[in-house]
Amino acid sequence: MKKNYLFSPGPTPVPPEVSLAMAQPILHHRTNQFTEVFEEAREGLKYVFQTERDVLILASSGTGAMEAAVANLFSPGEKAVCVRGGKFGERWAEICESYGVVPVNIDVEWGEAVKVEDVAKALDENPDVKAVLWQASETSTGVKHPTEELAALCRERGVLSVVDGITAVGVFDVKTDDWGLDVVVSGSQKAFMLPPGLAFITLSERAWEAAEGSKCPRYYFDLKKELKNQQKGQTAYTPAVSLIIGLRESLKLIKDEGLENVFKRHALLARATREAMKAIGLELFSKSPSEAVTAVKVPPGIDGAKIPKLLRDKYGVVIAGGQAKLKGKIFRLSHMGYVTRFDMVLAISAVEGILKELGYSFELGAGVKRAQEILWEE
16 A cells, blocks of 8 residues: 655645545636635735735646736836846747746856846846846745745836746745835746645836736736736636635635744744755755755765656655756755655655665664654654
8 A cells, every 4th residue: 555745846735624625516706705705815815925915826836827927017128137047037038038028037046046146237237128037936946035035126226126936936935016116927837835826926116017018928828817807806807716725725824824823834844954954964945945845965975866766666755856867867846835853854864764775875764863863752
């Protein structure tokens, strides 16, 4: 008999309360019953995004919200600074190119966080830049970028700050309003503890003003149209009804735990995981690690592609490998969303077991022991 355990950085585990809510009979989306659910969910999103402004719900993956940000803010020929420090940083630039927006790329070594002074230099050299686009948490590398500092720089220079918070919002502190972030996006299958299929986006007044002059083509991702409808408790097009019912439930769970406690839990699980990996002689990939996911270098002599495959096929433990040029070179353990101390002990134990089977030499149990010391030190 084999159980399945999910430690990938998306999708993440779904709480049973959320699954049960989504199993309820379907509601028609043009009814008062759905409007009530929808408005509760939108209000709950404000709490997690730490904002007083509207958070729009889109039926798409998080990439849809990224595309919506570009399509609604820019006109073809305008410039955007794109922080390319991983697969998803590259995605910002690719979306810009698709809409005729000129990316001014800052290529950051994968595993490192962008330097604020490098962004400042790019703005100095390109005074006509309209916005800076970056990841608060670069999922492909496990890196946390300095979002608060970058936001301050953008305000100082009068450019828009556009943040991919897909594996950041609900994981660690992202103060949308207090930091003056102009656009923040996220997705359902991360800290929101839902299946994939919903994207979220919030815009500042400055961003909405920019949207008024945008000349990029758009239809489905027309945010002005969505705002007009969602303020009436509806969506412009058919919503993902069952996911929104589940969203209302997951937001209740987050609020019951309390956002500060959610952040503390993620920080604790992340620290325990990082220290466990170091305790068995492994090297972390990220020099500025995110609380969402721990990226670990595959030890010399071990076939890195086999680690996630054997964990999945033999133990039912799903983790992620590296993407693009990191394929086979790192593996990634998520501690995001519906994850507890006991879950991480299991994940660390499973990683130890597979590494031992693959011939890596270390003291079996050393990582689990170190994790337990941290997880139960309070």
